[in-house]
Amino acid sequence: MTIRLADLTDADVAAERVRLPGAFAAPLREWLRFWLLWGGSAALTLYCLYRFGFLSMDFLHGVAKFTSVVVAQLFPPSGFDNLPMFLKVMGETIAMALLGTLLGATFAFPLSFVASKNMTRSRPLQFGTRRFADLLRSFDYLIWALIFVRAIGLGPLAGIMAIAIVETGTFVKLYSEAIENLDRRQIDGVTAVGGNGLQRIRFGVLPQVLPMMLSNTLYMFEHNVRSASILGIVGAGGIGFLLADRLRAYELQEACLIIIVLVVAVYAIDWLSKILRERLIGDHRRREPVDDAKQV
Amino acid sequence: MESAPPRGAGSRFADEYADHRRRKRVYASLFGVAFLACVLAAGITAKFDVLTLVQGLPRTTEFLVKLVPPIGMATFSADVREWYWDINKWAGSLLNTLLMAWLATVLGTFIGGFLSFFAARNLAGHYLIYWTTRRVLEIARTVPDIVWALMFVIAFGIGPLAGILAITMHTIGAQGKLFAEVNENISPLPIDGVRAAGGSWFEEIRFAVLPQVLPNYLSYTFWRLELNVRSATIVGFVGAGGIGHDLFTSVQLLYFSDAGAILLIIVATIMLIDMLSERFRHSAIGKASFAH
Numbered sequence: 001m002t003i004r005l006a007d008l009t010d011a012d013v014a015a016e017r018v019r020l021p022g023a024f025a026a027p028l029r030e031w032l033r034f035w036l037l038w039g040g041s042a043a044l045t046l047y048c049l050y051r052f053g054f055l056s057m058d059f060l061h062g063v064a065k066f067t068s069v070v071v072a073q074l075f076p077p078s079g080f081d082n083l084p085m086f087l088k089v090m091g092e093t094i095a096m097a098l099l100g101t102l103l104g105a106t107f108a109f110p111l112s113f114v115a116s117k118n119m120t121r122s123r124p125l126q127f128g129t130r131r132f133a134d135l136l137r138s139f140d141y142l143i144w145a146l147i148f149v150r151a152i153g154l155g156p157l158a159g160i161m162a163i164a165i166v167e168t169g170t171f172v173k174l175y176s177e178a179i180e181n182l183d184r185r186q187i188d189g190v191t192a193v194g195g196n197g198l199q200r201i202r203f204g205v206l207p208q209v210l211p212m213m214l215s216n217t218l219y220m221f222e223h224n225v226r227s228a229s230i231l232g233i234v235g236a237g238g239i240g241f242l243l244a245d246r247l248r249a250y251e252l253q254e255a256c257l258i259i260i261v262l263v264v265a266v267y268a269i270d271w272l273s274k275i276l277r278e279r280l281i282g283d284h285r286r287r288e289p290v291d292d293a294k295q296v
Numbered sequence: 297m298e299s300a301p302p303r304g305a306g307s308r309f310a311d312e313y314a315d316h317r318r319r320k321r322v323y324a325s326l327f328g329v330a331f332l333a334c335v336l337a338a339g340i341t342a343k344f345d346v347l348t349l350v351q352g353l354p355r356t357t358e359f360l361v362k363l364v365p366p367i368g369m370a371t372f373s374a375d376v377r378e379w380y381w382d383i384n385k386w387a388g389s390l391l392n393t394l395l396m397a398w399l400a401t402v403l404g405t406f407i408g409g410f411l412s413f414f415a416a417r418n419l420a421g422h423y424l425i426y427w428t429t430r431r432v433l434e435i436a437r438t439v440p441d442i443v444w445a446l447m448f449v450i451a452f453g454i455g456p457l458a459g460i461l462a463i464t465m466h467t468i469g470a471q472g473k474l475f476a477e478v479n480e481n482i483s484p485l486p487i488d489g490v491r492a493a494g495g496s497w498f499e500e501i502r503f504a505v506l507p508q509v510l511p512n513y514l515s516y517t518f519w520r521l522e523l524n525v526r527s528a529t530i531v532g533f534v535g536a537g538g539i540g541h542d543l544f545t546s547v548q549l550l551y552f553s554d555a556g557a558i559l560l561i562i563v564a565t566i567m568l569i570d571m572l573s574e575r576f577r578h579s580a581i582g583k584a585s586f587a588h
Contacts, residue, residue: 041402048399052457059457066451095338102335138566139559142442142530146547151359152352156342161349161356230440234533234544237342240443244534247446263438 070252079254086242086261092156093238094269096231097224100160104167105217108133111168112175113201119179129172136169141227145236156237163224163231174216175209182208215277222273229262363556380557386542390561392456393538396531397524400460404467404524405517408433411468412475413501419479421497429472437469441527445536456537463527467520474516475509482508522573529562 017024026034049055113119115129144162152158187204195203232240239262246255338344367375380386411429413419420426444462452458486504495503532540539558546554 045399045402048395048402051395052399052460054457059452062452062457066448070447070451092341095341098334098338099342099344134567135563138563138570140526140530142533143543143559143562146533146544147359148352148356150547151356152348157345157348157352160342160344226438226440230442233442233446243443244446247443247450250450259439259443263435266438 073250073252074256075253077253077257077260079251079257082254083257083261086239086258089239089242090229090261090265093228093232093240094225094265096156096159096238097163097221097228100163100228101167101217101221101224103160103164104220105171105213107164107168108171108175109213111172112179115172115176116179118182118184130176133169133172136165137173138169139166141166141231142234145231146234149235154235154237159228159231159236159238162236163227166227167220167224170220171217175213178209178212178216179205214280218273218277218280222270225266225269229266359552362552363559365553365556379553382554382557386539386558386561389532389539389542390565393528393532393540394525394565396456396460396463396538397521397528400463400467400528401517401521401524403460404464405471405513405520407464408468408471409475409513411472412479413505415472415476416479418482418484419501419505430476433469433472433476435469436465437473439465441466442531442534445531445534449535454535454537459528459531459536459538462531462536463524466527467524471516471520475513478509478512478516479505518573518576522569525569526566529566 021027053059111129111133115126115133117126120126120129141162144165145159148158148161152161182205186208187200190200190204228238228240229243230238230240232238232242233244235241239258243255243258243262246252246258365375365379367379411433414421414425414429415433417426420429441462444465445459448458448461452461482505486508487500490500490504528538528540529543530540532538532542533544535541539562543555543558543562546552546558
């Protein structure tokens, strides 16, 4: 049956309106929900603007001060005499990231098998390991750094441990997800030719999960160079200490140079790591391999 | 008149396989040596000292144990009340932290979302606009939010305002980049349609682009809110407001049980937000209840 537009009468439209109300207007409940969500969000935002002083003159004074004192005095960067020292400390930052990531991966590797449903029969053990990893992960690097600085003293070691602990949590989650998604049949194959537990892992599991593990580990290293660069703010080593020190002493031009060193180093590491990922494991993904890529 | 017997395919295969194995082993060991050299260099640069670490670990455990005061079964509620003696102040700080994260997410998402249209190759119009916007967004997100916080504290003084602005800067950079990637992946057909009907640039964005990208935007925004709550708990370390300030002071003053109480509040909040955000994100994509 074909309907010609010219033949449609008002009565037809009215009949259709009764028959298919959803096609003409969203139901009242949907409209209410829509406006409550958006209206509520807008009201909350307005309240926040008021609460935190965005709507007062002080805010405008702050903006003026920010442009005149901070932005204007950042440029031009100076302190090039100290550049070799900055570069050395940046190297220390990258070293912290590398060691922290590596330690985290080492701790996480055995734990991730315990945390995988298809590798561990005991449900409480598996679940407990997962939750433990979540607990490690839910504190920020800086919080762990604060704790470790108190416990083992100022310096890069505290930063390395902070990164290692957070990364243990992250890697247990990522690795065990990879292990849970693997193809059972390869393990069965190794079992069928008489392989023992270790051989099952070496020849049945690792070939499947290693590329994904390597790619994520490299990616987290990249991410941790960024994390390591701020740990110094609480005294846990790395370039963050110098940066915070210069900013607090109002030596903004030198701080600017440090920020430039930091940004360039972060880009260089990103670029290197991307090349390595592609070389090693043919990981051509443009997007981050980790679902909760924390850095962006 | 003896010549070497013709070599069969099988032995040629064996030779080549052995060759392949050898080459692979050489590459692997070269890579291994380079990797070990890197690790060694890193260990020296960062003054990694196993002895200090081993000596420090008992102290770490000691520290962690001191975070929780003795809580008896019989006097459980009294002990917990004693532990959380300053709960009113901490709850206020927690509320501040959450609201800081909310406001920074909203502001950052609006500004970053606006900039994302100029940072998308297919929508920017001119290459110079595209290039400049991209670089601005990159700087905004490569400078860590706590460094932004240090700078804003200079201008705005100690308090949540500096923290909000710092997290907003980072959010602008991150959302701008992610949204721009979403924008670049849209279908050009609706844009052609609006253009053919005589629409302006703003009408193109409103009627051809936004309907395609809004669900992805929302998903990224929930995720960003989750990350910003994390950031809002630490910008207080440099005086930019939120519960991080309370934590920092209590650790500095060696009030261990206070620090433990605040850490527990933080961990519970982060886990709750993670859970809520995951559910919200799924429902936002599934039903698109925000995007009409």
